[in-house]
Amino acid sequence: MDIINCINQVSIDCVIFGYENHQLKVLISKSRFKGDFYSLPSGFIFQNEDIEDAAQRVVRERTGIENIYLKHFNVFGKVGRKRQEFLDKLIALNYVNQEEEYQNSDRYKWFINRFISIGYYSLVDINSVIPQTSELDESIGWYNIHDVPELIMDYNQVLQDAYHCLKSDINELSNIYNLLPEQFTMKEIQDIYETILEKTFIRTNFQKKILELDVLERLEKKFTGAKNKAPYLYRVKK
């Protein structure tokens, strides 16, 4: 990525949420440098790129999927927000051979300058994602929202802020269905709501409330061969 053709001092940070087995998960990368640097997916904005397109690109590069549901939730812009600690570590580990070499280069400014982050959260169907490492990553993977390692910069706070916004948005938006495959049962939706909000709902009341939103289309029943009554499948109306 040619960072010279990007907007200075601004980055896009993405909190990518997935859901699996009663757990809300987030995609987190681990740097290939020693020192256990964990990070959120992040990237810069090209001069010839809308910021929403930049956010789509950052998420696409890490998930392999297109047309992702994204929502801007906050900006982070304290004076002290820098990648300096990361550069210091690289110099200490001799990954950057000559500090002086960087002092006068354009690349260096990406580390020593203060950075404003534009935060987006994304909701994806976890089974359709194949997490992709960047050139700086050793690995990338899903972590339970309640079991996230210490992240670089202020990313733990960014993450909690995104989670808080997701909780606030859940009752007014129909976008939560982006966490599921195209067809799903009412129980699967209820599991997601209960997991995100960390509380339980009465089944009949929950179903009534969801159907009142009038965004779902009922399909055929899902027969699994189990003895209990087969549940209906739903999908979001076109």
Added chain:
Amino acid sequence: MDIINCINQVSIDCVIFGYENHQLKVLISKSRFKGDFYSLPSGFIFQNEDIEDAAQRVVRERTGIENIYLKHFNVFGKVGRKRQEFLDKLIALNYVNQEEEYQNSDRYKWFINRFISIGYYSLVDINSVIPQTSELDESIGWYNIHDVPELIMDYNQVLQDAYHCLKSDINELSNIYNLLPEQFTMKEIQDIYETILEKTFIRTNFQKKILELDVLERLEKKFTGAKNKAPYLYRVKK
């Protein structure tokens, strides 16, 4: 203002809301240059300034008041967002004498570069504000939200977006009271809700709902000498 010490290509745009006589109003400035340029209050972010402090400063400079309620509501960052049209007009009007003089100056880049705007909306007690012009303004004043002139850039869209967010926020936040003086009657709150949401509420139901939020403290009655029953005054709990 020394624009050289600001973050490049990023500005703060503020939609300042006030309420008066059943009207939701916004603060809009008119440029001192010919051509009827109307604008939202806007400013840059100093390198040594948190972005929230920059937003507070921009609103303070235009309203004269401190510790203003501000909420970040969106970012605006399409590739084509530039102040170029404004510069073109200044050159055409000979306010900028030498286009070439600007081509190589740092000041010029503020006009020809693409700009990302960080949008905040603000709620103020309109009677405590004395609108202040900037060095570029001929005048500044309050406009009814439904009667705003054509603004420069994409500011009409920014304004509508802020209004949409204010409507969404009204029922979950207790911040709406920032539009009122310290003490107010229930009828004044109801007027504000009805004006912003453009619908009417039944008085008793409205009062019940507001009091259930448990953010208000009831004070003495407000005697005005009128024949009807004196209403109670309220203020937000400390």
